[in-house]
Amino acid sequence: MIKVGDKIPAGRVQKISSQGAGVITSDELFNGKKVVVFGVPGAFTPVCSEKHVPGFLVMSDKFKAKGVDTIACLSVNDIHVMNAWAKEQHVGDVILMLADGTGKFTKSIGMDIDHEALGLRSKRFAMVVDNGVVQSVAVEPNTSAHSVSSAEEMLKQV
Helix, strand or coil, X not given: CCCCCCECCCCEEEEEXXXXXXXXXXXXXXXXXXXXXXXXXXXXXXHHHHHHHHHHHHCHHHHHHCCCXXXXXXXXXXXXXXXHHHHHHCCCCCCEEEECCCCHHHHHCCCEEEECCCEEEECCEEEEEECCEEEEEEECCCCCCCCXXXXXXXXXXX
């Protein structure tokens, strides 16, 4: 599992923004920027939709005030699901939605979990990355927990 001081590995995922869908590499996302990225087990799931994404939406100005360039949400879902979820959550350009459909990038950072009922998913986590290097990482003890990776807790880490 990725830890403080590690460089984000090379990889690519699909992204959703107000300009539409596309591909973004880890270098494009992290190099020269301060990024808060949070991983969720699945789009449209209760904790993700009711707490995790809304928390980062509400606190986005506070992250920006602390020098965060990008807030990104990573999930092992396909681009179409992430697009629909972004619209449902009204994220606009506040949160960059990242679809890791195959889970390859999620695996490369050691945040994958074999969720019995759903298959390959992401652990619930959040990390602060500065210029491609992990500054802080918080992993929940289980996918339904929402404490150490919450927006409130991550704001303390920036």
